[in-house]
Amino acid sequence: MRSRRKLIVCLAILGGLHFVIACAGFFSPYDPTTQNRDWPYAPPMRIHWFDAAGHFHLRPFFYPLQLHEGAFNEYQQDTTHPVTLNFFMTGPRYRLLGILPLHIHLFGAGDTPVFLLGSDSYGRDLFSRMLFGGQISLLAGLLAAGLALSFGLVIGSLAAYLGGWGDEILMRLAELFLALPWLYLLFAIRAFLPLAVSPVEAFLLIVILIGTVGWARPARLIRSVVLSAKERDYVRAARGFGATGGYLLRRHILPETLSVMLTQAAILVPQYVLAEVTLSFLGLGVPEPVPSWGNLLSSLQQYSVLTSYWWMYLPSFAMVPFFVGYLILASALQERAEGPKI
Numbered sequence: 001m002r003s004r005r006k007l008i009v010c011l012a013i014l015g016g017l018h019f020v021i022a023c024a025g026f027f028s029p030y031d032p033t034t035q036n037r038d039w040p041y042a043p044p045m046r047i048h049w050f051d052a053a054g055h056f057h058l059r060p061f062f063y064p065l066q067l068h069e070g071a072f073n074e075y076q077q078d079t080t081h082p083v084t085l086n087f088f089m090t091g092p093r094y095r096l097l098g099i100l101p102l103h104i105h106l107f108g109a110g111d112t113p114v115f116l117l118g119s120d121s122y123g124r125d126l127f128s129r130m131l132f133g134g135q136i137s138l139l140a141g142l143l144a145a146g147l148a149l150s151f152g153l154v155i156g157s158l159a160a161y162l163g164g165w166g167d168e169i170l171m172r173l174a175e176l177f178l179a180l181p182w183l184y185l186l187f188a189i190r191a192f193l194p195l196a197v198s199p200v201e202a203f204l205l206i207v208i209l210i211g212t213v214g215w216a217r218p219a220r221l222i223r224s225v226v227l228s229a230k231e232r233d234y235v236r237a238a239r240g241f242g243a244t245g246g247y248l249l250r251r252h253i254l255p256e257t258l259s260v261m262l263t264q265a266a267i268l269v270p271q272y273v274l275a276e277v278t279l280s281f282l283g284l285g286v287p288e289p290v291p292s293w294g295n296l297l298s299s300l301q302q303y304s305v306l307t308s309y310w311w312m313y314l315p316s317f318a319m320v321p322f323f324v325g326y327l328i329l330a331s332a333l334q335e336r337a338e339g340p341k342i
Contacts, residue, residue: 003335010332014325021134025094028128029108033289034092036113036123039065041309042075044118052079060085064112083112118311120299130315133291137280138322140207140292141273145265147211148272152218152264153257157249159219160226171223177216185213191284199290206285210272218264222257229256259337266330270323277319293319 020027045062061084063077089108096102108114117127159170189209197205229235235252273293279285280294281301288295296315299305305312 003332007329007332007336010325010329014322014329017321017325018138021131021138022097024128024131024135025096025102026104027106028125028131029089029091029105029114030125030128031092031094032124032129032132032291034124036119039113039115039119039123040121042113042115042119042123043309044311045115047085047116048082051082057084062109062114065115083109083114085109085114117314118309120296120312121305126296126311126314129291129296130293130318133293133296133315134318136203136286136290136292137273137276137294137319138269140203140210140276141269141271143207144210144214144272144275145268147207148214148268149218149261149265151212151215153222153254153261155215156219156222157226157254157257160223161230161249161253167223171220174216174219177213178220180213182213187279187282187284197287199286202286206276206279210275214268214272218261218268221260221264225257225260226253229253259333263330263333263337266326266333270326273319273322 042065045065047060047062048057049060050056051061061082063079064081064083065075066078068074068076085107086109087107089105089110090103091105091108093101093103113119113125115125115127117125117130119126120129155170155174159167193205230248230253235248238248238252276285276292277294277297280292281298283295283298285294286292293315297312299312
């Protein structure tokens, strides 16, 4: 019961986090590619409920920023003109879940820019870019994990069910993939491919590269499950009644691999998200101006940004709840698969 409660809570939290990322257009006030060159490296704005005189306001507000005279990136708050934060504002058009065209945003402040998490060197809202960047990074991790698990399921189940020389060849190939430093292999393969590609092509390229090098461990785990399942009494009985190999795999053997597949998915998704972030951070992933968590962090390669603008670190902290959530989910799935201990 405890493992079930843990699983439900973890799924609810992860579901809520993914919902916010999936509906980034609604929760973010701006288009992630919109530049405002008048506000480079604007610091995060504080939301207030009490004004300078100590009076409480029913609606949250913030003080707009203004540049110091003679400076291009040093700001101060204009406490004489508080700006009310409005909700359900009309703004730039977007597609909710990539399908439904809308222009309603959760919050905004009209013509006054509101940077909850600051802005980057082009004056782009970091909060909006972080949410939209999560769509790229998380989707890459989910698709790559699905691809790796699909390869692992096919190769692992075939190797175990067929046995003999086929099993030997496939497992030696899996051991080779496990022994290779796959992150450096990704760097090498991606570096040989064209750099001047569209964002969609770069995204698909990353998914295929990451997914095709990560099938070995799931394949070995699935192989061990299939080896155990095909020797069970009910499978032997079905074979004795004339059931074909395809029927046995589909109805009796492959369902036994479900718990392993789910646990491996929970482990692989954060690994592949991190792989996409690493490639994009090094300039080998999705190119600008399309945001991803990796290229949001790429500006930290500049020493001036690294030491002067602390809010540019914030995208790295956005990944933490997702990674922790997936690891807890994997633990809960593993506990549930093992069952109560007697």
